[in-house]
Amino acid sequence: DAIYPPNEFFATDGKTVVGMDPDLARALGTVMGLKVTIVNASFDSILPGLASGHYDLGVSSFTDTKDREQIVDFVTYFSAGTSFFEKSAGGPPVTGLGSLCGLKVAVEKGTTQAVDAQTQSDRCAAQGHQAVAVAVFPDQSSANLALVSGRADVAMADSPLADYQVKQSHGTLKLVGPTYGTAPYGIAMSKTGHLAPALLAAVKALMADGSYTRILDRWGVSHGAITDPVINSAAG
Numbered sequence: 001d002a003i004y005p006p007n008e009f010f011a012t013d014g015k016t017v018v019g020m021d022p023d024l025a026r027a028l029g030t031v032m033g034l035k036v037t038i039v040n041a042s043f044d045s046i047l048p049g050l051a052s053g054h055y056d057l058g059v060s061s062f063t064d065t066k067d068r069e070q071i072v073d074f075v076t077y078f079s080a081g082t083s084f085f086e087k088s089a090g091g092p093p094v095t096g097l098g099s100l101c102g103l104k105v106a107v108e109k110g111t112t113q114a115v116d117a118q119t120q121s122d123r124c125a126a127q128g129h130q131a132v133a134v135a136v137f138p139d140q141s142s143a144n145l146a147l148v149s150g151r152a153d154v155a156m157a158d159s160p161l162a163d164y165q166v167k168q169s170h171g172t173l174k175l176v177g178p179t180y181g182t183a184p185y186g187i188a189m190s191k192t193g194h195l196a197p198a199l200l201a202a203v204k205a206l207m208a209d210g211s212y213t214r215i216l217d218r219w220g221v222s223h224g225a226i227t228d229p230v231i232n233s234a235a236g
Contacts, residue, residue: 019219020078020160020215020216020218020219020221021059021060021061022038022059023215023218023219024059024077024206024212024215025038025057025059027206027211027212027215028187028199028202028203028206031202031205031206032198032199032202039055041055042109042110042138042139043060043108043109043110043111043139043140044109044110046058046060046062046188047062047068047071047072047188048071050071050072050188050189050190051071051072051190051191053190053192053193056189056190056193056195057187057188057189057195057199058072058187058188058189059187059188061080061158061160061161061185062074062185062186062187062188063080063112063158063183063184063185063186064076064183064184064185064186064232064233064234065112065183065234066234066235068186068188068234069232069234071191072188072189072190072191073188073189073190073191073195073196073231073232074184074186074187074188074189074196074231074232074233074234075186075187075189075196075199075200075203075229075230075231076184076185076186076187076226076229076230076231076233077184077185077186077187077203077212077226077229078184078185078216078221078224078225078226079182079183079184079185079224079225079226080158080159080160080182080183080185080224081158081159081179081180081181081182081183082112082113082116082156082157082158082159082179082180082181083156083157083158083159083162083163083175083177083179084154084155084156084162084175084176084177085147085154085155085157085162085165085166085173085174085175085176086147086153086154086155086173086174086176087147087148087150087172087173087174088171088172088173088174091153091154091174091176092153092154093176094154094176094177095176095177095178096177096178096180097116097120097180098120098123099177100117100120100121100124100132100154101120101124101127101129101130101131101132102124102129102130102131102132102133103132103133103153103154104133104135104151104152104153104154105117105132105133105134105135105152105153105154105155105156106135106137106143106144106146106147106151106152106154106155106156107134107135107136107137107143107155107156107157108136108137108138108139108140108142108143108157109136109137109138109139111157111158112181113156113157113158114134114136116156116181117132117134117156118132118134120132121133121134135151135152140157140161143155143157144165147173148169148172148173154176159179159182159224160219160221160224162175163175163221164219164220183234183235184226184233184234185224186232186233187199187203196231196232197231200229200230200231203229204229207227207229212225213225
């Protein structure tokens with residue numbers, strides 16, 4: 001792919017590794033005195049990989065949720081919600097989840113958006129409306145391509161990803177409806193590795209010396225900055 005969203009994690013397999021999350025991971029490694037190796041993995045495989053010990057950290061725009069906290073620990077570092085985006089010309093009126101009935105919606109596998117879209121589809125059917133045609137893709141780039149190529153009416157993604165994709169489309173795409181479900185992103189790690197306290201201290205150190213702010217400013221996502229990182233902050 002030619003364009004990488006600002007919060008995705010990419011491999012050292014010949015592709016340039018860019019984005020807020022890779023930059024933050026490298027900075028954390030520097031603070032902790034550790035070498036950081038970036039590994040390419042599908043989003044839905046990262047948490048199982050952490051639980052099995054295949055990876056040490058997952059820095060890939062994970063929303064900290066109670067369900068995920070059953071599998072891994074999180075240290076929060078950012079705040080984001082879910083946004084809708086569609087083609088600028090001819091896109092359907094989208095005003096929130098309730099307006100998705102009967103639409104084709106592109107989402108990435110394993111994300112909160114995939115869960116929300118399917119839940120809304122069930123809700124539409126229960127209310128006697130046409131279900132949502134939820135198209136689940138292995139990565140966000142594939143979901144974006146489905147939207148651009150006309151195989152989906154609307155796409156859903158974390159707000160910074162959606163915002164970046166729209167900006168990079170040069171007017172082809174637009175954000176629609178309100179952002180909803182604002183919640184913390186967390187750096188994920190195995191519950192057995194006992195890394196959370198050290199990682200929390202490292203995140204606080206990056207905030208204190210200004211590195212955190214500079215990284216977010218570099219990617220135009222400073223609106224999602226937080227000042228109080230914690231371990232496992234998901235709401236009930």
